Amino acid sequence: MPIQKCLHTTLLVSDLAQAEYFYGETLGLEKAERNLNFPGVWYQVDGYQIHIIVHDGLPKRELISEKWGRNSHLAFSVTDIDALAEKLTTNGFICQKSASGRPALFTQDLDGNVIELAAASL
Structure with a gap:
């Protein structure tokens, strides 16, 4: 039977408060209610969930634009990409356009x- 829907994605982060600010405040994701005794925080995106937990000692990845799309990543659909890009850069995040020319x-x-x-x- 083929996979029909993604249930959740788990991300390891070094600072949960910073992750909550990025995913909750900057990207505007809504927290998900989970009745499970798991550490971290869950976010809801169109019926899918993202589980964010703390893991110490994570190495930082190098920012290489040609490889971003080939690395493991989360993909979100956004209604106003230009406004979000401006918000991200205003908050000190580096943004790079897709090399393929798609929006x-x-x-x-x-x-x-x-x-x-x-x-x-x-």
Whole structure:
């Protein structure tokens, strides 16, 4: 049977408060209610969930634009990519446009997790 839907993605971060600021405040994700006794925080995105937990000693990844899309990453559809790009750069995050020319950009959270932000299709 083929996979029909993603249930959640787990990200390891070194500072949970910084991750909550990035995913909750900067990207605007809503926290998900979980009745499980797991550490960390969960976010809800269109029926999918992201579980963020602390892991000490994570190495930072190098920012190499040509490789961002090939690294493990989360991909989100966004309605106003230009406004979000401006908000990210205003808050000190590096953003790079997709090398393929499609309306998407890549950034990283504070732990080096690669985030793809693609313009939503109307």
